Amino acid sequence: MSVPKQTAEIFEILSKGQFICSNSSNERIRKLFDVIADDENFSSLYEYFSAINFILEEGDEFYYLSRIEQKVDLERKIETAFKWIEIVDFFKAYDSSFLSGFRFQPSDILVKVNVDAVLKDKLDGLKRWGKKDTYKDNLDNIIKMLCADGFAELENETLNEYKVLSSFKYVEELINNIHIPEEVQDEIPE
Amino acid sequence: MEMFQKRNSLPYKHEHALELLDDNEDIIQLLISKEVVNQNGSYLEIDERFLDFFELVLAANEIINTSYINENIEYVKQHILYWFQENEHTRKHTHLKKIKSILKKIGRITIRNIVDLKRNVENTFKTEPNYKVKLSKLENHKKKLIDIKKLIEQTEKLITEEERTFFVTALDEELRSITTNLRLSLIEARHNIIEIQKQIVEFINQIKYQSEFIEKLRQVKYLKDQFEVRVKTNIDVVLADANVLAFETKPSYPLKLSLDSLQLDDVYKSILKINKKVKTGVKPVMQVADKISEDYLEVKTENEIHINLDEVRNNFIASGNHLFDFLQNYKFPRDVLYEEKVTVYCQMISLYENDLEISEKYSHHNEVEYAIVYPK
Numbered sequence: 001m002s003v004p005k006q007t008a009e010i011f012e013i014l015s016k017g018q019f020i021c022s023n024s025s026n027e028r029i030r031k032l033f034d035v036i037a038d039d040e041n042f043s044s045l046y047e048y049f050s051a052i053n054f055i056l057e058e059g060d061e062f063y064y065l066s067r068i069e070q071k072v073d074l075e076r077k078i079e080t081a082f083k084w085i086e087i088v089d090f091f092k093a094y095d096s097s098f099l100s101g102f103r104f105q106p107s108d109i110l111v112k113v114n115v116d117a118v119l120k121d122k123l124d125g126l127k128r129w130g131k132k133d134t135y136k137d138n139l140d141n142i143i144k145m146l147c148a149d150g151f152a153e154l155e156n157e158t159l160n161e162y163k164v165l166s167s168f169k170y171v172e173e174l175i176n177n178i179h180i181p182e183e184v185q186d187e188i189p190e
Numbered sequence: 191m192e193m194f195q196k197r198n199s200l201p202y203k204h205e206h207a208l209e210l211l212d213d214n215e216d217i218i219q220l221l222i223s224k225e226v227v228n229q230n231g232s233y234l235e236i237d238e239r240f241l242d243f244f245e246l247v248l249a250a251n252e253i254i255n256t257s258y259i260n261e262n263i264e265y266v267k268q269h270i271l272y273w274f275q276e277n278e279h280t281r282k283h284t285h286l287k288k289i290k291s292i293l294k295k296i297g298r299i300t301i302r303n304i305v306d307l308k309r310n311v312e313n314t315f316k317t318e319p320n321y322k323v324k325l326s327k328l329e330n331h332k333k334k335l336i337d338i339k340k341l342i343e344q345t346e347k348l349i350t351e352e353e354r355t356f357f358v359t360a361l362d363e364e365l366r367s368i369t370t371n372l373r374l375s376l377i378e379a380r381h382n383i384i385e386i387q388k389q390i391v392e393f394i395n396q397i398k399y400q401s402e403f404i405e406k407l408r409q410v411k412y413l414k415d416q417f418e419v420r421v422k423t424n425i426d427v428v429l430a431d432a433n434v435l436a437f438e439t440k441p442s443y444p445l446k447l448s449l450d451s452l453q454l455d456d457v458y459k460s461i462l463k464i465n466k467k468v469k470t471g472v473k474p475v476m477q478v479a480d481k482i483s484e485d486y487l488e489v490k491t492e493n494e495i496h497i498n499l500d501e502v503r504n505n506f507i508a509s510g511n512h513l514f515d516f517l518q519n520y521k522f523p524r525d526v527l528y529e530e531k532v533t534v535y536c537q538m539i540s541l542y543e544n545d546l547e548i549s550e551k552y553s554h555h556n557e558v559e560y561a562i563v564y565p566k
Binding site for chain 1: 319321400403404406407408409410411412413414419420422423424425426428429430432433434435436437438
C-alpha cells in the first residue's frame, strides 16, 4: 500500500489531537488538507492509520483522528466537553456569528466585556480553567486554550487577530448531538 | 450630499446645515422656498420627491419596487393597443417611440432591481445582528425575488406570445435591437436570480442552523449550570462514543537523543541556544575558600636545638669514658632528658657501629640494662 509522502507530517499533527482545516492560514496545513482530501489518498491513509488503531475522520472541511477503543475515561471527556461548552457559550455571547471563518481581536472582546455584564459574568465563570486575576489575562488564557485545542489560530500577529477554524464545527456538532428530551426542554426557562 | 447620506438616520439639524453652507442662511431659505428642503422645527429634511429622484439617479434605493415594472408592462400593452388602433402615421410613430422607451426601461430596471436585491441580501446576512429579524428579512427578499422572476416571465411572454403580432408587424431595425437587448438582459437577470435564490436559501439555512445551535447551546449550558446535564441528557453516551484524540492530553514522545549526533559541531550551537532558554533557579556558584588568616602569613621562627651526633661521637672518642656514662655526663647544647639520652645512646651505636667497640659486659642504670661501649 502506498501512502502519500506527507503521511508522517499528517500523523504528527493529527496524533496530537489537532485538526487539519481547510481554512487554516498556514499554507502547509492547507496543503496537507488538500492531500487528505484526495479520494485515493484518503482511503490509503484511512487504511494506514487503522492498522495502528486510529480512525481518520472527515468533518465538514476538516480532518481529525479518533481511536477504535476508548482510552480516556468518561470523567475527563466530560470535563473537556464542559470546558468547550463554557468557551463556546462565552464567544457566542460575544458575537452570535462566532463560527468557522470568524475573525476576532482580544482587545475588541475586552471592550465588550467591560460594558456587558453577561459577558463579564461568563468570563468570570471561565476562571476555573485559568485562575487569572485580570479579565485580560483570563481572556488570553481562554484564547490560548482555544488555539491549543486546534479550534482557532493567530492569523495576524501585527493586529493580534485570531481566526476561527473549520474544526470549530466539531464542537458545534458535539453540542448538537446532545439530545435534550422534550419534557426537559419545556422545563428550561426562555 | 451630506444630508442625503444621513437620510435614513437622524433628522438633520438646522445649525449643521448652516455650518455646511458657511453660515449662509440665504441658501437655506432659498432651498426651503423652492421646496427642495422642508423645515420641521429645528430640523431640515430633503423633500420626498427629491429624495426619490436622488435615490433613483444614484441607484441607491434600498427598496425594491416591483410594481414599477408591472406598471410599465401595462403601459407597453396599452400603447401597443393604441398603435394598432391609430391610423395616422405620425401619431402611430409616437406610440411606437413610447413603447421602445418603456421596453428599454424595463430591461434596465429589472437588472437594477436584481443588483439591489443581491446587495440587500448580502447586507442583511452580514450586518443584521438579530437572528429573527435577519430571517424574516431574508424571507422577504426571497418573496421579492419570486416577484421579479414572475415579472421577467411576464415580460418575455409579452414579447414572444401575447403581442407577437405587434412585434412582427411593427418591426423596424431599432425595435428589433431593443427587443433583442431586452431579451438578453432578461436572460442575464434570470441567471442572476437563480444565483441569488441559491444564496438566499443557503443563508436562511445557515441562520436557521445557527439560531438552532444557539438555542441548543443555551439549553445545554443551562442544564450544565444546574448540574443536571448528565442526568437529563445523553451527554455521557455521546461522549462515550467519541474517541477523538482531542480529548486526550497532548502527548509528547520523549525520544532519546542520538549521542553520536550530539557530538557534531552544528548540534553544539543548538545546545547552546537551548541552554540559554533553560532557566533553573539554581545558580552554579563557585565555592570560594575562606580568607587565609593573617596569622598564617606571619613568618614565625621556631628554634630547635639540634643534637649533632657527629660532634658527640668526636667528643666521645676523645674521652676515655664508656658511652653510657659519657652521655650521662655530656654537656648537650640544651637540656636533655634521661629517656632522650638513652635514645641518643641507641642512635650512636647504630650510626657509628664501626667506630665503636661494643663489649660483652653489661651494666644497669635506672632499670635500663646497657652494654658497655668504648671507642675503638
